[in-house]
Amino acid sequence: MSDFHTIDVHRSEGLVRLTLNRPDAANGINAEMARELAAAAAACDDPTVKVVVITGAGRFFSAGGDLKDFASAPHRGRHLKGVADDLHRAISTLARCDAVVITAVNGAAAGAGFSLAVLGDLTLAAESASFTMAYTRVGLTPDGSATYLLPRLVGMARAKELMLTNRRLSAQDALQWGLVTEVVADDALATRADELATAMLATSGGANGGVKALLHDSFGNGLETQMEAEGRLIAQRAESTDGREGVDAFLAKRTPDFA
Template sequence: MTSRTTQFETLTVERIERVERITLNRPEDAHGVNLTLARELAVVARECDQDPEVRAVLLTATGRFFCAGGDLKEMAAHADRPGPFVKELADTLHRASSSFARMAAPLVVAVNGVAAGAGFSLAISGDLVLAAESAKFTAAYTRAGLSPDGGLTYALPRLVGLRRAQELILTNRLLTAPEAEAWGLVTRVVPDAELAEVALAAASDLAAGAAGSNAAVKSLLLSSYGNDFEAQIELEARTIAACAASPDGAEGREAFIAKRAPKFA
């Protein structure tokens, strides 16, 4: 296994084979999203989107918190212009969210602890979401007199339905990891001590798969929210034809016929 590590001010970014592992690194502030973290996350997300060597991305943190949401202390420091500052903060975070959603590589999120506010939005944005048994989830926005960002009002009702989304956002209900799994917010709950290993294994498995197929799945699922049925099935037909004509498609067919494991490029 080969790896390299890049240290930002608020993130640690490590390349492990073809997995880019991004670790939120503001433990003294519960990994809160300040403007620096949002900017660095946007930079890393864009790099993952543009680097064909990145075949899967793993987003996680350390300690008791995954991410406590927006940095309210930094917001308070801009009390003379709170609206423009928070708009800049949200726009910057959303550049990261958009890159993660539209990049070819699947995103695995490993939620190691409390995910609140923008941290909740980040936590549920993964293509796979693994949660430690001790993880907890809460919207927390209205408690601070704020409204959601980070794509929460897009993803949450699609995952849990409108009524549950309303309850979670308006009442700030705290969900345990097993409750979040039961509601469809996370893919799987794993013991705390196993989260890092299990998450890296999941990301590595995705990275070893057919990159074109993974990218196609992400793109098709994202487009399904805006397409009618006929448009979506036409897009499916065109996309599967392109996959079939690719080198990975040829390898997949040959491996199936030969009854062996495929070896994708």
């Protein structure tokens, strides 16, 4: 991951920090960034990675797809489909890996940048952050999982409003709508993300991954199917190293050591 040009990736024990790093282009997602995001996400899909923190360099989180990159391609549709495919691989991997994904939204998040921002299992927003879909403004339709995520996060009516009117939400609006977990002062965002990452590093990666998997599947399951999945998974966790350690630590009134 050290050979990336459009994202900066720093890995320490159990933690990967991923920074979108095209500040001169508002961290717009071009073909290279989409490929690198997919590769970085694949590297994060590892039991030793407990936390992934995603943020942007400079004033923007991400302005979404890089329209200059798309417009310069000889076959725009084919080019854009390839970019979307790579971005979607990244999003799918991050959504389904065991690691807790923390997004630290440091500025404007538009288009696919909006989707990437609210992908976080825990989403922090700086007070100056903003969110807008922006696709129909240029005659395009959403990608980056927006049509999946937003109806589930804010409901169908509000998802339609965001996508059809390109309404811009402030950080406080996004908090009230349930799109973000917490809003913090601009100069406190990095520190708060570090605090949250440190707290998550002390938790059980397998249990966190199980929570994510159960919640993702819950929208497609009936009640009994979902409860059966819960029963099977909690039984598996009870036999796992982390499950045994967690229960034993609780009974012994000590802090668990989830290695």
